[in-house]
Amino acid sequence: xxxxxxxxxxxxxxxxxxxxxxxxxxxxxxxxxxxxxxxxxxxxxxxxxxxxxxxxxxxxxxxxxxxxxxxxxxxxxxxxxxxxxxxxxxxxxxxxxxxxxxxxxxxxxxxxxxxxxxxxxxxxxxxxxxxxxxxxxxxxxxxxxxxxxxxxxxxxxxxxxxxxxxxxxxxxxxxxxxxxxxxxxxxxxxxxxxxxxxxxxxxxxxxxxxxxxxxxxxx
Numbered sequence: 001x002x003x004x005x006x007x008x009x010x011x012x013x014x015x016x017x018x019x020x021x022x023x024x025x026x027x028x029x030x031x032x033x034x035x036x037x038x039x040x041x042x043x044x045x046x047x048x049x050x051x052x053x054x055x056x057x058x059x060x061x062x063x064x065x066x067x068x069x070x071x072x073x074x075x076x077x078x079x080x081x082x083x084x085x086x087x088x089x090x091x092x093x094x095x096x097x098x099x100x101x102x103x104x105x106x107x108x109x110x111x112x113x114x115x116x117x118x119x120x121x122x123x124x125x126x127x128x129x130x131x132x133x134x135x136x137x138x139x140x141x142x143x144x145x146x147x148x149x150x151x152x153x154x155x156x157x158x159x160x161x162x163x164x165x166x167x168x169x170x171x172x173x174x175x176x177x178x179x180x181x182x183x184x185x186x187x188x189x190x191x192x193x194x195x196x197x198x199x200x201x202x203x204x205x206x207x208x209x210x211x212x213x214x215x216x217x218x219x
Contacts, residue, residue: 017055019045021069024062029106033063033113060117064124067114070107071132074100078139086214087152087202090143091194094166095210098190101174105182112178115171137163144201153201162201169193 023044027036038059042052056062074097081093101108118129140163147153170190177184191210198208 013055016045016047020052020055020062021065025066025069025107028063028066028110029104033059033110038062060124063110063114064128066107066110067125067128070104070111071128075135084143084147084150084152085216087147087150087204088198088208088210088214090140090147091198091208092210092214093143094140094170095187095191095194098170098187102187108174108186109178112175115175133167136167140166147201152203154203157201159201162197166194166197 020041024036024041027041027044036059038052038056039049041062042049045052056065077097077100078093081089081096084090114125115129117123118125120126137160141160144153144157144159144162148155148159153159173184173186173189177186195208195210198210199205202208
């Protein structure tokens with residue numbers, strides 16, 4: 001018998017919230033954020049609009065939840081990334097994420113839309129994006145430092161500045177991709193930037209082809 005107490009109600013609420021985010025993501029990607037209403041999403045999920053608003057009072061709250069899921073997915077990819085063996089691990093991780101973004105064109109559009117809102121310090125998106133940038137830059141800087149400690153990356157580079165540069169290039173290319181109507185080669189241009197960077201930070205000075213798998217770890 002299904003649980004009917006507080007814990008059962010809590011689990012049901014979490015499951016319903018996830019279904020709402022699932023459908024909102026699909027709707028935003030299929031028909032666009034501006035033309036999708038909370039009523040549309042509620043109908044798709046099989047609940048009333050007031051029932052949906054219990055979880056997400058406004059459409060912007062729902063958009064924030066969709067964005068948080070994208071950030072969480074990126075964090076999962078980073079967590080599951082292979083161990084760096086030659087100093088290119090961080091660059092390869094960033095390239096994998098850029099490739100992932102190209103499979104989610106609707107989310108790229110939403111990300112750019114929210115990025116504009118985040119510039120407004122009174123926007124709910126502002127705090128989310130500030131936290132996102134702080135977390136990602138700290139993670140990338142640490143990964144680069146591990147390469148320095150392993151002797152594969154040059155120690156005379158400002159890796160926090162490089163991390164910020166990589167994020168700026170990625171976010172800027174996403175904006176240009178949206179402005180181009182999706183015709184810009186986002187992944188290709190992002191890869192070219194990361195490959196140029198490889199020659200600047202690797203101790204070997206090698207210009208790495210990120211489409212080629214790294215060598216296996218030394219035995």
